[in-house]
Amino acid sequence: MRRNRRFLMLLLMITSLGYAQNPTPSEREMIEQLAQQVKALQEQVKLLESQRQRPGPDANNSAALNSMGTGPPAAEDASDPQHEPFLQGLHDLNGIQWIGFGEVNYKVLDQRTPELGSYGFVSGSHGNFYTGDFDLLLTARINDKASVLSEIVFGEGDAQSFGVDLERILLKYDYSDRLRMSFGRYHTGIGYYNTAFHSGSWLQTTPDRPLIMEFANDGGPLPTQAIGVSVTGEIPSGKLGLNYIAEYGSSDTIRPDDAIGSTDENNGNHFNVGFFARPQSIPGFQVGGSLYHDLISDDIRGPDVRLGQTIVNAHIVYMGHKIEFLNEGFLIRHAYEQGPTVYNMPAFYSQVSRQFGRIRPFFRYQYINANSSSLLEDIGLRHGPSFGARFDFNDNIAFKIQLDHTLRKGQPDLNGLHSQLAFTF
Amino acid sequence: MSTMQARIAIALVGTWIAAQTGILPAFAQNTDIAVVVSSQNAVDNLSAAEIRKIFAGEKRSWAGNIPIKLFVRAPGARERDVLLKLMNMSESEYKQYWTGRVFRGDAQAEPIALFSNGMQKEAIALYPGAIALVNLQDVKPGMKIVRVDGHKPGETGYPLN
Numbered sequence: 125m126r127r128n129r130r131f132l133m134l135l136l137m138i139t140s141l142g143y144a145q146n147p148t149p150s151e152r153e154m155i156e157q158l159a160q161q162v163k164a165l166q167e168q169v170k171l172l173e174s175q176r177q178r179p180g181p182d183a184n185n186s187a188a189l190n191s192m193g194t195g196p197p198a199a200e201d202a203s204d205p206q207h208e209p210f211l212q213g214l215h216d217l218n219g220i221q222w223i224g225f226g227e228v229n230y231k232v233l234d235q236r237t238p239e240l241g242s243y244g245f246v247s248g249s250h251g252n253f254y255t256g257d258f259d260l261l262l263t264a265r266i267n268d269k270a271s272v273l274s275e276i277v278f279g280e281g282d283a284q285s286f287g288v289d290l291e292r293i294l295l296k297y298d299y300s301d302r303l304r305m306s307f308g309r310y311h312t313g314i315g316y317y318n319t320a321f322h323s324g325s326w327l328q329t330t331p332d333r334p335l336i337m338e339f340a341n342d343g344g345p346l347p348t349q350a351i352g353v354s355v356t357g358e359i360p361s362g363k364l365g366l367n368y369i370a371e372y373g374s375s376d377t378i379r380p381d382d383a384i385g386s387t388d389e390n391n392g393n394h395f396n397v398g399f400f401a402r403p404q405s406i407p408g409f410q411v412g413g414s415l416y417h418d419l420i421s422d423d424i425r426g427p428d429v430r431l432g433q434t435i436v437n438a439h440i441v442y443m444g445h446k447i448e449f450l451n452e453g454f455l456i457r458h459a460y461e462q463g464p465t466v467y468n469m470p471a472f473y474s475q476v477s478r479q480f481g482r483i484r485p486f487f488r489y490q491y492i493n494a495n496s497s498s499l500l501e502d503i504g505l506r507h508g509p510s511f512g513a514r515f516d517f518n519d520n521i522a523f524k525i526q527l528d529h530t531l532r533k534g535q536p537d538l539n540g541l542h543s544q545l546a547f548t549f
Numbered sequence: 550m551s552t553m554q555a556r557i558a559i560a561l562v563g564t565w566i567a568a569q570t571g572i573l574p575a576f577a578q579n580t581d582i583a584v585v586v587s588s589q590n591a592v593d594n595l596s597a598a599e600i601r602k603i604f605a606g607e608k609r610s611w612a613g614n615i616p617i618k619l620f621v622r623a624p625g626a627r628e629r630d631v632l633l634k635l636m637n638m639s640e641s642e643y644k645q646y647w648t649g650r651v652f653r654g655d656a657q658a659e660p661i662a663l664f665s666n667g668m669q670k671e672a673i674a675l676y677p678g679a680i681a682l683v684n685l686q687d688v689k690p691g692m693k694i695v696r697v698d699g700h701k702p703g704e705t706g707y708p709l710n
Contacts, residue, residue, distance in 0.1 A: 161625045165664060221658055223651060265657050268616045273654045294654060300614040306654065319653060327649050363598075402607070404598040407637065444637060479642075519641050548648065 225259040225324030227546045229331065234539045255280045256544075259291075259323045271296045277323045289341075291323055291349070302357040309351045313369040313398050314416050315437035315452045318348055324548065329448055329514050331524045331544035334473035334490050335506070336454055340377045345456060345471070345492070345500045346435060347375035347391060347418065365402040367412075371395065375418065389499070390427060394418030398437070408444025413437055419461075422499060431460045431499075446479035448486075458498055467498040477514075484514040486526075496533075505533035512542075521547045581685045581702035582631040582709045585669075585692040589677045590615075594696040597708045601635055603680060606647075606656045611678055619660035620672045620681040628682040629662075631709055682709070 232251030258278040265271050275292040294308040311318050317337040321328050338344030352373015359366040377389045400412025416435040421427045439452040453472040459465070470493055477486035491507035494500035512526035528540040584600055586592060590611065595603075602608040603617060610616050622628040624640055633643055647659035663669050666687040673679045673692050685702045688694060700707040 158625070161623060161664075221651075223648065261652055263651065263654075263657055271657050292654075296654060298609060298616075301608060301610050320649070322652055324652060327645070327652060404596075404602070407598075407601060407605075446642075516641070519644050 220262050220264045222263070223261045223324075224549045225257070225261070225326050225547070226549075227256040227258075227325045227331075227544055229254050229256050229542065229544045231540065231542045235536070256325060257323045261324070269298050275322060300357070302359070304356050306354040306356075307352075309349060310354050310371070310373075312347055312350050312375065312394075312416065313354065313356075313371055313396055314346055314348075314414055314435055315454070316400075316410065316412070316439040316441050316450065317452060318346070324546075325544060326522060326546040326548045328546075329477045329484055329486050329524075330475070330488060330510065330512070331526050331542045331546075334452075334475070334488065335503075336452070336471040336473055336490065336492055340379050343379065343502075345379075345469075345494060345503055346454075347377040347389070347394065347416070347433075349377075350375035350394060352393070359399075361401075363404040365404055367400050367402065369396070369398040369400075369414070371397075377420075389420040389423075389433075391433075392419035392430075400439075406442075406444075408442055410439070410441045412439055420458075420499070422460075424499075429460065429462070431458050433458055448475070448477045448484075450475040456494075456500070467495040469494045469498065469500065482516045484516075485511075486513065487511045504535075506530050508537075520549060521545070580627070580710055581707050582628055582682050583685045583688050583692075583702045584680065584695045584697055584709065585673055585683050585688060586680050586695055587673055587677045588691060588693045590693060592695055594699060596698055597635075600697060600709075604632060604660075604682075605636060606650055606660075615678040618672075618676045618679045620669055620679055621660045621662050622666075622669070622682070623662040623664050627684060632682055635709065 230251065230253050256279070260276045262274045262276070263271060273292060273294045273296060274290065277289045277291045278286050279289055281287055290309060292309055292311065294306045294310055296304070296306045298304045311322060313319050315337070317334065321333065321337075323339075325331060333339070333344075335343075336345065337348070339348050340346065350371065350373040352371060354369065354371045354373075356367065356369040359368055372393065372395050374393050375389075375391045377391055379389065394416060395418075396414060396416040398412060398414030400410055402410050414435075414437045416433075416437075418433050419430050420433050422429040422431060434457040436455045436457075437452060439450075441451065442449040451472070451474045454470065456467075456469040456471065458467040458469070471491060473488060473490035475486060475488040477484050488510045489508070490510070492503055493505045493507075494503040496504055508528065508530040510526055510528045512524065514522055514524045516522045522545075524542075524544045524546065526542045526544075528538070528542065530538040530540070532538060584595065592611065599608065604619060604621070606619070608617065621632055633640065636643060636646075638646060644659070647656065650656040651658060661672075663672065663681075666683055666689070669681045669683055670689045670692060673681060683692065694702065697708055698706070702709070
């Protein structure tokens with residue numbers, strides 16, 4: 125019997141060892157997790173100590189607790205009254221929170237002249253390093269429903285000059301899930317990409333944006349930014365998960381142009397209306413579309429010549445199970461107010477990627493067919509594939525490499541290599 | 550080894566294998582993770598899809614437009630593992646997901662990660678719109694357990710474990 129007990133003890137020890145080793149796939153990950161916990165606890169202790177240094181308990185917190193009548197019993201664990209102001213302070217996040225994004229790029233093309241979207245690329249050289257956008261995102265909470273968001277970008281121009289751009293400044297007010305309002309400068313809700321990805325390249329899988337979604341001041345064809353009001357929210361639709369977006373504002377887009385330096389489209393006020401569905405049964409799936417309209421001027425024919433710009437978008441997106449599948453189609457319609465001239469310019473891109481450990485290989489195909497007599501004559505017809513991979517060193521630093529092959533109407537094919545070190549902090 | 554020893558060894562090894570492979574229903578019920586809200590919250594039942602939407606920050610207010618306040622456990626806790634399973638994300642993906650939401654202006658900050666269930670209890674007591682995932686054995690007085698897809702934690706068919 126005694127031998128049986130010893131044998132049982134031995135088996136139980138082996139079993140318990142098995143349990144201890146099982147929860148994490150490797151000891152290294154467990155050590156990393158423990159180190160993270162220790163770091164987090166150290167930060168917590170620091171915060172608690174700073175709370176203790178305050179002269180007395182926060183009267184508002186005490187009032188809140190008393191009104192709820194849910195004060196913790198003395199015998200409960202973690203019932204130290206210091207937790208309450210700590211939690212309150214932690215969740216309310218008073219003051220300005222910020223996130224930074226940066227990037228360092230190396231891009232080489234098999235032509236000497238600079239190409240669309242290659243801002244910072246010095247004309248006449250085969251390959252260059254450039255920093256791209258250095259992006260500071262600042263958010264601040266005003267109360268439970270109101271907050272402020274601003275995005276300040278330091279962009280690189282020619283000859284390592286830098287300019288500051290207030291990409292977004294928004295006063296946000298979330299009345300409910302069905303009505304969320306933003307006032308200020310926003311990224312227009314044309315399609316998916318423009319509102320899902322902003323200036324911080326770290327969030328993107330690829331080093332660059334698809335050409336159709338390139339920011340207007342980098343050569344993109346769409347009015348990507350505007351100042352005005354943007355309203356969005358859910359539409360009661362059960363499991364369909366229908367949402368709307370409505371925008372009214374001024375975009376006043378300026379595009380760089382090889383021939384005349386830049387094109388100031390002097391846009392009138394625009395409206396943009398979109399709908400999209402996120403079905404509950406397929407998390408990560410989104411399907412939708414939008415309609416944008418404004419009046420722009422023709423710089424070549426003079427500011428008195430106006431044309432209506434209508435942009436129709438449809439998109440299908442899936443982000444889940446380590447898969448990214450982005451598909452967007454556009455029709456840009458320019459119709460002159462005086463005369464029958466109308467240009468219908470289609471564009472689309474399709475991007476697919478999948479995470480394998482730290483590596484995410486991707487493939488993208490993009491197409492744009494801009495009429496050579498239109499305001500987008502510098503873009504013309506171009507299409508082609510891009511492929512590459514993103515490697516995440518950790519949660520903050522990623523390296524991306526991309527090869528492009530672009531076919532252009534009336535010009536030789538263009539090949540490019542773009543590598544990027546993107547980071548967030 | 551006697552027959553008795555052999556039987557005990559087989560039984561223990563069998564139990565261990567069953568526990569490792571997750572085919573012990575009774576064991577699983579004890580490790581269910583409860584969805585808890587403030588006792589002032591009128592909600593009694595949520596679907597698993599609704600809970601995912603809430604913890605993904607897509608649903609941001611309760612009925613009556615009371616803002617939802619998310620509290621989650623810090624990495625390393627079992628509740629955190631269940632949260633990631635619910636979201637179908639790794640820890641890195643979860644971090645990137647919330648950075649993206651903040652960047653898009655869909656959230657002010659990543660949900661607060663708390664280091665103990667005691668702190669979760671304090672948070673639930675402090676905020677009428679609070680919601681958290683808590684190991685069933687650690688549910689304290691003052692926390693209101695919400696049914697998920699009509700099931701209470703510990704019942705067969707409860708999805709969060």
